Amino acid sequence: MSNDVDNSRRKFIAAGVAGTAGLVLAPGVTLLDMAHARPAGEAASSAKRWGLLIDSTKCATGCNDCVTACGKENGVASTGHPETDPQWIRKIELKEIKSGRSHSLPMMCQHCAEPPCVDVCPTGASFKRADGIVLVDRHICIGCRYCMMACPYKARSFVHEEHEDQNPDVPRGKGCVEACTLCVHRIDKDQQPACVEACSAGNHGAMLFGDLNDSNSEISKRIATFATTQVRPDLALNTGVRYQGI
Amino acid sequence: MNNDVFRKNKDAAFYFLLGAIGLVALAGLGAAFYMEHYGHVVTGMTNQIVWGLPHVFALFLIVAASGVLNMASIGSVFGKPVYKARAALSGLLAIAMLAGGLMVLMLDLGRSDRLIIAMTYLNLKSVFALNVFLYTIFFSVVVLYLWTMMDRKMHGYSRYVGFAAFIWRLLLTTGTGAIFGFLVARQAYGSALLPPMFIIMSFSFGLAVFMIVQAVMYRWNDRVLDEEILRRLKNLLAVFVAAVLYFTAVYHMTNLYFAKQTDFERFILLDGGIYTTLFWVGQVLIGSVLPLFLLFTAKKSSTVVVASLLVILGGFFQLYVFLIGGQAFPLNLFPGMEQSSSFFDGVIHSYSPSLPEFLLGMGGIAVAALITAIVAKVLNFMPDDTPHPASH
Amino acid sequence: MINPAKRRSVLGWLAASLLALLLAGAMPATAQDGQGGHKLIAKGDKCVRDVDFMRRNHMNILKHQRVETMRKGVRGSQDSLKNCIECHVNPATNSVASSKEDFCMGCHSYAAVKVDCFECHSSKPKASIVGTHPIIAPGQQSEGKDKQSGLSGKIPRQMQAKLASLNMGEGVK
Known part of the structure; x- marks a missing residue:
């Protein structure tokens, strides 16, 4: 243990x-x-807490750059079965029922400080790394899907079919649960997550990655300056992914 | 003595029965192998409906397993001889059904080959991991209980072990209910009402199963159940069925008073299609109202058997609505907004159970039946009321 | 109907073969090269530990490193699975586990021990990683960088050198 x-x-x-x-x-x-x-x-140390700030006012409806980049980086591809296909990141289109105001944003694992998926996992395969990244240890995941029942963000997917040609940095396979890793293999090499990189490469600037624990990081400064929200703040999960303009 | 239950002149019939149940069990194992080989893509389960038909079967078997032990508990803990005579059979059924249910649960895992990991890597904060302890200790306590009942030298301990089994079965069903009770994400779950509701459901489903098995055993041996005993058992079942109905009403009424839950309630109670039908026709009418009527008017044991079958059927409907219906209603990530995505946000999720899932579930029932039939053939589990007239 | 004596002898056979299987499973190290067992496919001039030690303990090293990498984010160790694959890849299949000729399966199929790594992990090397290879000397590294696919051409030469120096079994045919 x-x-x-x-x-x-x-x-x-x-x-x-x-x-x-x-x-x-x-x-x-x-x-x-x-x-x-x-x-x-x-x-990795708990001195850092990696997080994302997503500005939905800059996120265009129909733009899928982050999703495409994630799929390419992590080898998450459609198999033609949309209902069983894993999705690590997805674009959600939102429309306020009363006012009709519509906007768009990417949704993925929110890397909670109090992750329900980690609480419910019977084997401890769901875990939170010291620097706040929530991951699945596929070596001991038994595929019970309890974490998928527990996640309020529908962030996790079960791998329903066999996979081949994985990225050597991103192991994934049939029978286990998976989700956004915040591109942990890139973070460990001091790179940004693929989605964030693609968003800035496309000059959208809707995603910002950084250390929430460092008050001098750009993400911390932005959060200190602008009104940002967490999704489902009522659950008090203290998410690592924050949104602007919801 | 060993032919009390299944008598010699019916040997051929017994082996035929065993063979038939065995085939169903084999089909279940085959289905599990098929799912394991190709992955869950061959089932109806998806990334939206995460737990499907196998879990409905497993839940039923596990809930009913703890409930069926009630007969023994009433006998030992409250000292009622009529129930004491049925304690052994109820213990056997509890073990058999729990084994069947757990088998379904294990074989549905994405990585069933990692059973050893499930038992050695335990996250004690997880209700699932706690259930591993609840199940294993339940098995041990009930086996010990059977021993104290069947070995004359151990009779003295029967009462104490029976008491322990009673406490433990309450904990076990609490654990099963808590699997859902502790889920914060989904609107159908996350309620402290669920553990007690599961306990009362276990009383009802368990007794219904017991009534049927008992009727089969009496019939097989050309014996007739004492009318007074039948009357008591059927009234008890009626009370349990009514109690489940009561808990269901409280559960939905609570939700109806919370504005944030009304959408979900509208889905289950009004416009949820199959789930609404299964709720009103399946659970309420077939599973509760009809059996209640039958139980209160029944004079014959066959009517009670029909009522028990309806209770079991209704139980399946109830768990189906609870489990599948609860997942079919989408997560509401952004209250007050319409949501849409490529990942089925904001839409009712569809689910069509596949044959392998059904066969796996039936396999669990078959394994439970197989264990019961074989053990009842080898040892004496026939309820014996001769020394205890029903007047007690 | 089978008579009891016959049944006993059948059971005896079953027990004996089961015992044989168990013994074979308990002693994978006795699988000598050339007995259909392990064929050496490698580059660089030596493994991260003694060959004998690796035969018996590679699984423990991998398991230890997987915890380091997965749970703590410690990367770039020479004990990583990626690093193993990098050296032991079979140039013919560009894999360590796609056929019985490949490094991992050579032994594992002989010893009938299931490998659970490649259900999730890629059994192929990542081309770009050659540049940061911890074992290859700097001179070789730049050679690897020059070529887009650092696997062809260079490896067989290295392997031949290694085979000659270690005089290990038949090597790759």
Whole structure:
């Protein structure tokens, strides 16, 4: 049950290695590097909390760039069975019933601080990484789908069919539940999630990725300045994905 | 002694029965293998209707399994001899049905091959994981209970073990209800009413199953159930059926008073198509009103059997509406807004159960029947009322 | 009807073959090269640990690393499955598990041990990863970068060198 094998030893060694590297290399260069990427071999830490800010006023109806990019990055493709096809990210078109005001936004795993999917998972396959990313450990997922019953955002999909030609960085297969990973494999390489990258590449600027724990990050500054909302705030799940203009 | 239940001159009939049930069980296993091989794409279940027909069967079997033990509990805990005579049979049925239900649940998993992981990696915050303990301890306690009833040397402990079994079966059904009671996401679930409602449902379904099995056993042995006992059991069943109806009414009334829930209630009670029909005709009329009428007017044991069958049928309808209907109503992510997407947001989700799902569910019932038939053949489970006249 | 003696002997056979199967399963390391067992497909000049150690413990190393990567986000370790695949890929199939000739299946089909990795994981290397390969020396790395598909051409040479130096079994035919 415990996955914290030799944690303290590893931390000690990592610290030692980092220290040695600092002595050998020019100190200035090391510090600059450390400030950016997490060095290989170091675990994700709770000092960071990754999040997204989505500005629905900049998100155009009919634009699907983020969805396409996600599918390409993670190998999530349609198999011609829309009802059983997994969807990690989807565009929702909204229309206020009273006023008729309509807008559009991408919906995906909200990476809650209090994720119901993690609470209900019988094996602990659903888990939240130290830096706030909610993931499924497919090694111990038994495919019971209780997390899908528990998720208020319909963010999770069950893989109904066999898959081949996975991206080596994104393992996924039949019989397990999956969802948006916030492109954790890219984040670990100090890159942005594929959807965010595609959104800015298309000059839409509707998605912003960053560290919610760092008050100097752009995302934190924006949240501190503008009115932002969480989806289903009544559930008090403290989501990592925030929206503007809903 | 070992032929009390299924007598020798009916051996051929018994083996035919066993073969027939065995075939159904095999078909269930075949269906599970088929689903495992091709993936759940061959079932009617989707990313919208996450749990389907197999779960309706599994829920029924698990709920009824704890309920059927009620006979034993009334006997041991409250010291009623009429029920004590039926305690062994009720214990056997409880084990058999729980085994059948769990089999369906396990074989429906996306990765049934990881059973060992399900039992070794436990997230204790999960109601599912807690249920693993509830089920295994239930099995052990009931086996122990059967031992105290069947071994003369152990008779003295019967009362205490029976009491433990009674407490544990209440916990078990609470756990089953809590699977849904603790779900915050969906409008159909997430209510503290569900665990007690599941307990009362277990009383009703369990007793109905017991009545039918008992009737079959009496018939097989050309014996007639004492009229006074029949009268008591049928009245008890009627009380349980009425109680389920009461809980159903409270559940829907509560929802109707909450503005945010009225859309969902409108769906189930008024314009939900198949779910509305199954609710009013299936659960209320066939599963509650009709059996109540039959039970209060019944003079013959065959009428009680028909009423029991209707209660079981109604139970399936009720669980179908609860489980599938509860998922068919879409999640409301943005209250006050119309929602649409490629992922079926904002629309009623469709579900058409497939043959493999049905066969898997029937397989669970068949396994329960198989366990009951074989054990009842080997050991003596026939209710014996001779030393306890019904006047008690 | 089967007479009891016959039934007993059938049961005996069954038990004996079951025992044999169990023993075979318990001693995968006895599967010698050339017995239809493991064929070496590799680049670089040595594995991340001793070959003997890897035969017995590769699953533990992989399991340990999967926890590190999945749960903690520790990436780029030489013990990662991706790294294994990178070295052990069969150039003929560009996979470690697509046929019995491939590295993983060579042993696993011989020992009749199910591999559960490739239900989800790709059994093929990611082309772009060659550049950051931890084992390949910097000189080789730039060679790999120059070529778009770093797998063809270069690997057989490396493999031949490795096979010659380690003198291991038959190697790739």
